[in-house]
Amino acid sequence: xDDLYRDEILEHYRRPHNFGTLPSxxxxxxxxxxxxxxxxxxxxxxxxxxxxxxxxxxxxxxxxSQASASxxxxxIKGKPLEEIARLSGQDVLDELGIEISPARLKCALLSLxxxxxxxxxxxxxxxxxxxxxx
Amino acid sequence: xTLTAENAAARATxxxxxxxxxxxxxxxxxxxxxxxxxxxxxxxxxxxxxLDSASTSLKPRRVxxxxxxxxxxxxxxxxxxxxxxxxEATAAYEESRVKIARFINAPDPHxxxxxxxxxxxxxxxxxxxxxxNIGRADTIVLTELEHHANLVPWQLLVQEKDADLEFVPIHDxxxxxxxxxxxxxxxxxxxxxxxxxxxxxxxxxxxxxxxEMAHAAGALVLVDGAQAVPHLPxxxxxxxxxxxxxxxxKVLGPTGSGALWARRELxxxxxxFLAGGEMIREVHLRRTTFNDVPWKFxxxxxxxxxxxxxxxxxDYLADLGMDRLREHERELVGYALEVLPREVPGIxxxxxxxxxxxxxxxxxxLPGVHPHDVATLLDRDAIAVRAGHHCTQPLHERLGExxxxxxxxxxxxxxxxxxxxxxxxxxxxxxxxxPTSESHAATTQASANDLD
Ligand SMILES: Cc1ncc(COP(=O)(O)O)c(C=O)c1O
Numbered sequence: 074x075d076d077l078y079r080d081e082i083l084e085h086y087r088r089p090h091n092f093g094t095l096p097s098x099x100x101x102x103x104x105x106x107x108x109x110x111x112x113x114x115x116x117x118x119x120x121x122x123x124x125x126x127x128x129x130x131x132x133x134x135x136x137x138s139q140a141s142a143s144x145x146x147x148x149i150k151g152k153p154l155e156e157i158a159r160l161s162g163q164d165v166l167d168e169l170g171i172e173i174s175p176a177r178l179k180c181a182l183l184s185l186x187x188x189x190x191x192x193x194x195x196x197x198x199x200x201x202x203x204x205x206x207x
Numbered sequence: 208x209t210l211t212a213e214n215a216a217a218r219a220t221x222x223x224x225x226x227x228x229x230x231x232x233x234x235x236x237x238x239x240x241x242x243x244x245x246x247x248x249x250x251x252x253x254x255x256x257x258l259d260s261a262s263t264s265l266k267p268r269r270v271x272x273x274x275x276x277x278x279x280x281x282x283x284x285x286x287x288x289x290x291x292x293x294x295e296a297t298a299a300y301e302e303s304r305v306k307i308a309r310f311i312n313a314p315d316p317h318x319x320x321x322x323x324x325x326x327x328x329x330x331x332x333x334x335x336x337x338x339x340n341i342g343r344a345d346t347i348v349l350t351e352l353e354h355h356a357n358l359v360p361w362q363l364l365v366q367e368k369d370a371d372l373e374f375v376p377i378h379d380x381x382x383x384x385x386x387x388x389x390x391x392x393x394x395x396x397x398x399x400x401x402x403x404x405x406x407x408x409x410x411x412x413x414x415x416x417x418x419e420m421a422h423a424a425g426a427l428v429l430v431d432g433a434q435a436v437p438h439l440p441x442x443x444x445x446x447x448x449x450x451x452x453x454x455x456x457k458v459l460g461p462t463g464s465g466a467l468w469a470r471r472e473l474x475x476x477x478x479x480f481l482a483g484g485e486m487i488r489e490v491h492l493r494r495t496t497f498n499d500v501p502w503k504f505x506x507x508x509x510x511x512x513x514x515x516x517x518x519x520x521x522d523y524l525a526d527l528g529m530d531r532l533r534e535h536e537r538e539l540v541g542y543a544l545e546v547l548p549r550e551v552p553g554i555x556x557x558x559x560x561x562x563x564x565x566x567x568x569x570x571x572x573l574p575g576v577h578p579h580d581v582a583t584l585l586d587r588d589a590i591a592v593r594a595g596h597h598c599t600q601p602l603h604e605r606l607g608e609x610x611x612x613x614x615x616x617x618x619x620x621x622x623x624x625x626x627x628x629x630x631x632x633x634x635x636x637x638x639x640x641x642p643t644s645e646s647h648a649a650t651t652q653a654s655a656n657d658l659d
Contacts, residue, residue: 077583078584078638084643084644134579135580137580
């Protein structure tokens, strides 16, 4: 069978983990791959202690981008933000465990990119509310 | 330079001298492949089944030789060197302009502006003609089929001018809704811009009729010929548009070549687009007079090798005969429309049902498999298809798909390519339909990807 589409990848694609929405997320971002128009929306529920308690995503895309999002959401659930901030592209690729060609890297890394934006948006938003509170 | 039997036969009966129409045999794609050096290499050990010609075409040796000749033997700037090689370069560059004019039957080579691609040609018109002629509350009519190249420049223009865009919708089969077009023309648009052949669906639009309707409503017309010039005989005088654009790299020519054709009086009245050398007549510190058309629009050193390569590509195609290429592609599309639904269960094919209404493009999806994955798996069998939105996101929104896969043809494409595509798609389905262990199954959420 094909390595790239090994069983685990295909399973994540067919039945992605953490697929859905959160009723009251503390961070949200919609990421898009301009090359193909694929989108994912990532929602995080972050506790006051800075731990990602809840995570969910929606979207449609190729097996690689969907499996990557499914695995990444598993990976970050229950983790503190400092640890999540250290996640690299290579970590995501290692988790996928497949050879990704340069043309498909954007698919594999869409979820990580979206996660980073969601966290950056939240920091910007917090900074904004801090200023407003002052 | 190798001459195929095809080529030799074609040269023996140039169309211009064929007083009595000699019926020539159909194109022989297998023989023609010998003209394209890329087929000398194997991809993953197999002959390349190149099904992405709508994106860019392969280049025949004749084009490569023409470019190489310029680069090796007479590399010189154009319109400057008062010496042998400079004169050769200028002559070859200007000869390409004549070849372009002849290829699309433009009445006068001075109406051909050599540009880098269709995108640049459309931007030239949008900036130069558009900025001067589009004002507040004016309307520009486009269609839902347009490539981003024939959409975004107009968006920028109407934003700047506070003008409006209207869109001719498509029917579900990808043909334009001409009733709505007629209604939109009653708003008396200043400009109508649409594609001759859709790169997304292959739809061949009734350009002549649409131009006539637009003119009757008082609008000028720009036709995007990026997917027409490579696949059909194009006659800009018969079409009677005001602007016609295409890219050289889709017409077997090099990247960095292309053309804008426009009626002389329009070009004369238009202000320059890019400014600098070559486009001037006299420059003083505070004022400049401009060169004549078309050079007024060719600022800076052009891509000379590419322009010369395009001339060679058009020679090559003129020798083969664009009517034969059209017939070849019509036959191939018909074959694909018959074979793919039969051999690939569940495949969705978009666009007009009849090959008569389609250029050499077949766009499709497999249920439950994203086109990216389709393209990746086909690549293992050396089958190259395009996957994505093909720079037509609004069209894909209309189709309700984020992305599709597309197979497109040119002279070197044949039935074997389509048979390999059908077989490749079946093996994609086998990869995606196979049972997998449930060990990774999610506990809660259902998948959006199971049924698509
Ligand atoms: C219909 C159409 N218009 C315009 C373009 C833009 O061509 P280029 O990228 O060569 O400028 C394309 C290329 O895909 C096209 O298919």
